[in-house]
Amino acid sequence: MRPVFAFLLASILSLLPLLPALASASRAAVACKRVNVLDANGGLNERYVVVARGLDNGIYYTICNASSGTCEPWKRLPGSTPDAPSAAWGFDPAQGAYNSSRVYIVVRGMDNGIYFGYIDLNTRIFSGWKKLPGSTPSRPVLAFDYWVFDMIAIVVRGMDNKIYYNIYFTRNYTWSGWKRIPLGSTIDSPAAAITDAGLHIVVRGSDGRSIWYTCLNRYSFQFSGWRQLPGSTPSAPSMTSDGYYLAIAVRGADNRVYISWGEQFKGWVRVPTGSTVATPAIEKVQWGVFQVAVIGSDGKSIWYTQVYSNGTQIMPWSRLPGSSPSPVALARTSF
Numbered sequence: 001m002r003p004v005f006a007f008l009l010a011s012i013l014s015l016l017p018l019l020p021a022l023a024s025a026s027r028a029a030v031a032c033k034r035v036n037v038l039d040a041n042g043g044l045n046e047r048y049v050v051v052a053r054g055l056d057n058g059i060y061y062t063i064c065n066a067s068s069g070t071c072e073p074w075k076r077l078p079g080s081t082p083d084a085p086s087a088a089w090g091f092d093p094a095q096g097a098y099n100s101s102r103v104y105i106v107v108r109g110m111d112n113g114i115y116f117g118y119i120d121l122n123t124r125i126f127s128g129w130k131k132l133p134g135s136t137p138s139r140p141v142l143a144f145d146y147w148v149f150d151m152i153a154i155v156v157r158g159m160d161n162k163i164y165y166n167i168y169f170t171r172n173y174t175w176s177g178w179k180r181i182p183l184g185s186t187i188d189s190p191a192a193a194i195t196d197a198g199l200h201i202v203v204r205g206s207d208g209r210s211i212w213y214t215c216l217n218r219y220s221f222q223f224s225g226w227r228q229l230p231g232s233t234p235s236a237p238s239m240t241s242d243g244y245y246l247a248i249a250v251r252g253a254d255n256r257v258y259i260s261w262g263e264q265f266k267g268w269v270r271v272p273t274g275s276t277v278a279t280p281a282i283e284k285v286q287w288g289v290f291q292v293a294v295i296g297s298d299g300k301s302i303w304y305t306q307v308y309s310n311g312t313q314i315m316p317w318s319r320l321p322g323s324s325p326s327p328v329a330l331a332r333t334s335f
Helices: 003-017 019-026
Strands: 048-054 058-065 075-080 086-090 102-108 111-122 130-135 143-144 151-156 164-168 191-194 198-204 209-219 227-228 238-241 244-252 255-264 282-288 289-295 299-310 318-323 328-330
Touching: 019 151, 019 209, 048 086, 058 102, 058 318, 075 209, 086 143, 102 143, 111 151, 143 191, 151 191, 151 198, 164 198, 191 318, 198 238, 238 282, 244 282, 244 289, 255 289, 282 328, 289 328
Parallel strands: 086 328, 191 238
Antiparallel strands: 048 058, 048 328, 058 075, 086 102, 102 111, 111 130, 143 151, 151 164, 191 198, 198 209, 209 227, 238 244, 244 255, 282 289, 289 299, 299 318
């Protein structure tokens, strides 16, 4: 039996070098089709980062603990913004996830410019702002690649209401430059997330209420066309991913918070309690579990909860310290 087993093992190992090439060829041929059906079951992330615009237009962040319900004192970053910031956890691939932990942030400047930077969570040192080419009249959004960790996407509404994206390739520290989605427009900030299939984008339509979805192929950035999702929203949507599956959160016409999770976005589940007057923030905690933060009905208080993908709340809403006149951004602190 041993010679047979050794022969089989050698045969299997001889095929391994061919697998990446075969996978790449099949992925590049299809626009936004799932290429991996594995569930991304991560560990519970008790700590999370909140990034907010202050009442003075300053840019602030805090790190909170979901189990204890406590938050560190807010720290102010340089600069100001007239809009909500966007944030996503990531790391420097050159150092690896265990040696590097960052929260990437993008904001709209007081001049409508687009500014990008990150906080090193190990040292709490801020990188400083890099001004990107172009401008936007709305909140820019960013998405980190949680599948193979090789890119960050920034997606914006252009001054012409068209939708643009710019890819930062983390392995060689280069930008793709702005590319325009061939069709479609929006009157608000887009939402974006990256999975194994590609760059996913959701926008509020030009009618001010409809919700539209598209995907750009991960390798070719081929545009898949727009698809209208059921329901409506009076605010910009938000979106998150675990690298495989997507979740969208919206404010409903009744000011309640609704979530759609999966691949097809066939329907919405309502978070049982709470309401908001602005875009809810959503971020993955672990597979099928999400954290949500909203601005309260008073237009400035910040509230936090965790929910299952079916909308069931894991914990009641808790009020976080501080206030913001704009939606906040949530980021995890690890996988």
